[in-house]
Amino acid sequence: MTNLALSVRAWIDERFGLEGIKHLAEKKKVPAHRYSCWYFLGGMTLFLFGIQVLTGALLLLYYRPGADEAFESVQFIMTQVQFGWLIRSVHSWSANLLIFIAFAHMFSVLFLKAYRKPRELTWVSGALLLFLMLGFGFSGYLLPWNTLSYFATKVGTEIPAQIPVIGRPILLFLRGGEDVTGSTLTRLFGVHVAILPAIATLLIVIHVALIQWFGMSVPPALQAEWQALPPEKREIRFFPNFVLRELMAWYVALGALGALAALFPWNLGVKADPFAPAPAGIKPEWYFLFMFQTLKLIPAKILGLEGEMLGILAFGAIAALVLLLPFLDRERPFSLHRSIPGLACLFLGYMIAMTVYGWVAK
Amino acid sequence: MGLLSGAGTAVAESGHVNALRRRLSKLLFGTGLLASATSFLYPVLRYLIPPQLPDLGGGTVLAGRVSDLKPNTAKTFRFGTRPGLLVQTGEGEYRAMSATCTHLACTAQYRPDLREIWCACHNGMYDLNGRNISGPPPRPLESFEVQVRGAEIFVRRKQEA
Numbered sequence: 001m002t003n004l005a006l007s008v009r010a011w012i013d014e015r016f017g018l019e020g021i022k023h024l025a026e027k028k029k030v031p032a033h034r035y036s037c038w039y040f041l042g043g044m045t046l047f048l049f050g051i052q053v054l055t056g057a058l059l060l061l062y063y064r065p066g067a068d069e070a071f072e073s074v075q076f077i078m079t080q081v082q083f084g085w086l087i088r089s090v091h092s093w094s095a096n097l098l099i100f101i102a103f104a105h106m107f108s109v110l111f112l113k114a115y116r117k118p119r120e121l122t123w124v125s126g127a128l129l130l131f132l133m134l135g136f137g138f139s140g141y142l143l144p145w146n147t148l149s150y151f152a153t154k155v156g157t158e159i160p161a162q163i164p165v166i167g168r169p170i171l172l173f174l175r176g177g178e179d180v181t182g183s184t185l186t187r188l189f190g191v192h193v194a195i196l197p198a199i200a201t202l203l204i205v206i207h208v209a210l211i212q213w214f215g216m217s218v219p220p221a222l223q224a225e226w227q228a229l230p231p232e233k234r235e236i237r238f239f240p241n242f243v244l245r246e247l248m249a250w251y252v253a254l255g256a257l258g259a260l261a262a263l264f265p266w267n268l269g270v271k272a273d274p275f276a277p278a279p280a281g282i283k284p285e286w287y288f289l290f291m292f293q294t295l296k297l298i299p300a301k302i303l304g305l306e307g308e309m310l311g312i313l314a315f316g317a318i319a320a321l322v323l324l325l326p327f328l329d330r331e332r333p334f335s336l337h338r339s340i341p342g343l344a345c346l347f348l349g350y351m352i353a354m355t356v357y358g359w360v361a362k
Numbered sequence: 363m364g365l366l367s368g369a370g371t372a373v374a375e376s377g378h379v380n381a382l383r384r385r386l387s388k389l390l391f392g393t394g395l396l397a398s399a400t401s402f403l404y405p406v407l408r409y410l411i412p413p414q415l416p417d418l419g420g421g422t423v424l425a426g427r428v429s430d431l432k433p434n435t436a437k438t439f440r441f442g443t444r445p446g447l448l449v450q451t452g453e454g455e456y457r458a459m460s461a462t463c464t465h466l467a468c469t470a471q472y473r474p475d476l477r478e479i480w481c482a483c484h485n486g487m488y489d490l491n492g493r494n495i496s497g498p499p500p501r502p503l504e505s506f507e508v509q510v511r512g513a514e515i516f517v518r519r520k521q522e523a
Contacts (some may be wrong), residue, residue: 058409080413083405254402
């Protein structure tokens with residue numbers, strides 16, 4: 001190290017005490033076993049979130065919310081601004097990868113039972129973050145104001161309106177009026193760039209702090225054989241060993257992201273026309289497709305009740321179950337403990353099947 | 363003894379080779395990282411530079427109608443993305459020039475009482491040919507060519523001879 005670097009370090013050390021950080025970095029360990037690879041997914045989600053923040057901030061420099069300007073400003077970004085197409089493409093691709101990896105992270109935590117005591121709140125904060133990411137996806141989708149996003153938002157905001165009593169107020173709140181208009185656009189824009197990021201930042205801090213607090217969970221199936229090993233065989237140091245591996249994964253992800261964005265740039269589509277009929281084959285983004293397809297297949301009436309409404313309530317109930325999962329994983333009052341992996345498998349299978357069905361269905 | 367010293371040399375040599383390898387891999391790793399960081403940062407930096415907006419370069423602009431102006435009055439008009447100033451002199455002649463003051467880019471105005479162009483920001487003065495005559499402006503205003511076609515007054519950039 002040069003003299004300057006040394007004296008800067010000494011200056012900081014004198015004021016903040018780097019010993020504590022150094023000690024922490026030396027002490028922090030990550031379990032090493034055959035399922036360790038799943039530990040990287042959370043960090044990967046965080047990395048992609050960082051990419052979203054950066055590219056999102058860049059897009060804000062040229063984007064203009066408003067029914068008359070939004071489409072044109074995105075068009076401007078993609079055709080006039082240097083590398084604008086790349087920045088927007090990376091933002092879209094990264095959003096999709098983020099949601100995919102967040103789902104993978106959730107299911108890996110679920111199957112490895114990492115949510116069990118004492119990490120219940122880590123799970124709850126993570127589940128909330130996943131819902132928030134879906135909210136980001138939904139609100140961001142409308143921003144280019146193209147036909148596809150316009151109708152997806154129309155349908156998407158109509159769905160909660162089926163819920164009795166609170167449905168209609170939710171619709172008015174989401175749309176900022178009776179219909180999807182410029183008011184909806186400014187509203188979802190505000191949600192996308194201010195409200196959700198604020199909540200997400202807070203939740204990420206809590207989520208990461210909880211992970212730091214409790215350390216990484218070791219799957220129960222492994223715990224016995226893993227405990228038998230001497231410490232140096234069962235853990236690696238967080239710094240630098242784990243960090244360098246994670247950085248490598250991020251680096252690869254960044255490369256993949258760049259390649260995807262450059263080779264398959266995101267389309268802008270056609271400007272939304274609120275008075276034009278919806279084009280055939282209108283579909284939401286893939287991560288909403290399983291819900292969309294289910295609602296399409298549900299009969300209009302089930303036992304005299306609105307089928308659509310039942311479907312929505314069912315998805316609401318599933319979301320609540322996901323959120324409260326750690327508290328359901330117990331012997332009493334019902335022995336859910338053993339059936340959770342099976343149920344999760346079933347749901348995952350259902351999600352995949354419905355997504356594929358929705359994808360190929362006309 | 364000879365055997366031992368030979369072994370020592372071998373160790374020293376392999377240490378040397380290792381150091382060399384280490385330096386080489388550090389160099390490759392460093393340049394690789396630097397190159398990829400550059401390739402990520404370059405598009406971002408280029409993105410930050412706003413693109414040139416289409417300027418109505420040598421185009422002809424409708425500045426106003428004959429009925430808009432009386433002698434010794436003026437009006438501003440849009441010339442591309444910037445304001446222009448169309449003046450009818452006391453003698454009834456039309457003059458057109460950029461209204462952007464050459465000092466700090468405020469928009470200048472016509473002063474009928476002085477029969478001059480005045481910038482209110484720092485009291486800059488131009489004559490009706492756009493020449494800077496007092497105050498801080500360092501250069502004359504760009505003057506435009508005026509064409510009256512029927513009832514309409516058109517303005518365009520002076521063609522460079």
